[in-house]
Amino acid sequence: MRHRIALIGLGMAVTPHAKSLLDLADRVQVAYAWSPSAERRAAFAARFPFPQAANLEAILSDASVGAVAILTPPATHLDLVRRCAAAGKHVLLEKPLEITTPRAEALVSACREARVTLGVVLQHRFRPSALRLAAMLRAGELGALIAASTGIRLWRPQSYYDEPGRGTLARDGGGVLLTQGIHTLDLLQSLAGPVTEVTGYATTSAVHRMETEDLVCAAARFAGGAFGTIEATTAAFPGFPERIDLIGDRATASLSGVDLVVHGHDGRVTELRPQTGGGGTGADPMDFPHDTHRALLGDFLDAIEQGRDPAASGSEVLRVHRLIDALLQAAQTGRPQPVLA
Numbered sequence: 001m002r003h004r005i006a007l008i009g010l011g012m013a014v015t016p017h018a019k020s021l022l023d024l025a026d027r028v029q030v031a032y033a034w035s036p037s038a039e040r041r042a043a044f045a046a047r048f049p050f051p052q053a054a055n056l057e058a059i060l061s062d063a064s065v066g067a068v069a070i071l072t073p074p075a076t077h078l079d080l081v082r083r084c085a086a087a088g089k090h091v092l093l094e095k096p097l098e099i100t101t102p103r104a105e106a107l108v109s110a111c112r113e114a115r116v117t118l119g120v121v122l123q124h125r126f127r128p129s130a131l132r133l134a135a136m137l138r139a140g141e142l143g144a145l146i147a148a149s150t151g152i153r154l155w156r157p158q159s160y161y162d163e164p165g166r167g168t169l170a171r172d173g174g175g176v177l178l179t180q181g182i183h184t185l186d187l188l189q190s191l192a193g194p195v196t197e198v199t200g201y202a203t204t205s206a207v208h209r210m211e212t213e214d215l216v217c218a219a220a221r222f223a224g225g226a227f228g229t230i231e232a233t234t235a236a237f238p239g240f241p242e243r244i245d246l247i248g249d250r251a252t253a254s255l256s257g258v259d260l261v262v263h264g265h266d267g268r269v270t271e272l273r274p275q276t277g278g279g280g281t282g283a284d285p286m287d288f289p290h291d292t293h294r295a296l297l298g299d300f301l302d303a304i305e306q307g308r309d310p311a312a313s314g315s316e317v318l319r320v321h322r323l324i325d326a327l328l329q330a331a332q333t334g335r336p337q338p339v340l341a
Helices: 015-021 037-047 058-061 074-086 101-114 130-140 177-194 291-306 312-331
Strands: 003-008 028-034 067-070 092-093 118-121 145-153 195-203 215-222 225-235 243-248 251-257 261-266 269-272
Touching: 003 015, 003 058, 015 028, 028 037, 028 058, 058 074, 067 074, 074 092, 074 101, 092 145, 092 291, 101 118, 101 225, 101 312, 118 251, 118 291, 118 312, 130 251, 130 261, 130 269, 145 177, 145 215, 177 215, 177 312, 195 312, 215 291, 215 312
Parallel strands: 003 028, 003 067, 067 092, 092 118, 145 225
Antiparallel strands: 145 243, 195 215, 215 225, 243 251, 251 261, 261 269
């Protein structure tokens, strides 16, 4: 089965998607690429051989197009997803779901009611090291988790936030948590289970002039009984690989970027150090290979064909939005906050 898909939004996020679609040409055909910006349409046409749509209505009205990839700013997602879902299109959506959790919930509901598949671009789940660690957890190789923590120490220069709308509530919905940290927070919860309570701090550091937070430090309690910490910033020059550490009663695992090391109580050491992957930690947020995007897109196509949810489904990603809400609420109130289920 060869799917026909349309790209909606041709900005910074489109490149790894377009490269992945070229790689998967035996499974998927790009029917249209569209942006309301003539400049972006021209720049995209110079790089990729995909036909372009005259307008959004051309995509919505073409019954042969079964899916869309929406790669536009977060504040535009709800309206676009509602229109695409109503037209019967499956949706692959660039993260985050939307700029607020109520809008994100409405978006997920729109896809559920239209009975279309909704996948979200949280590609860290598809790193080989993350897949290996997930398999080890399922097999019980770490035993019962007693601690789970993450350190997200990225760098974005002020010029990044000087772009109109970047780092604002109106366009992006948040700062380091919703825009950058969401990838690792999603991966953390997919591995360690849901966070149920958090307490901590959030601020805008002296490094940046921006509306939203660029530094968060928190403690977390997990549903399975583990405790841990969450640290996230875009003020850590020059940028470092995101890290997840899981401590079980049989082994300890450290996931640093694309590298995995697991030390077992029985003396065994498991290592996986891919030669490629990672990146995007510094001034250029798009400085990474597209292999995980290709894997995520393949999972999205499989989900459509098999009638199942993608790995990063709308309901899964709502858990991350609710965790971020709780982190920011804890910082604002100075009190521990539950994470809504």
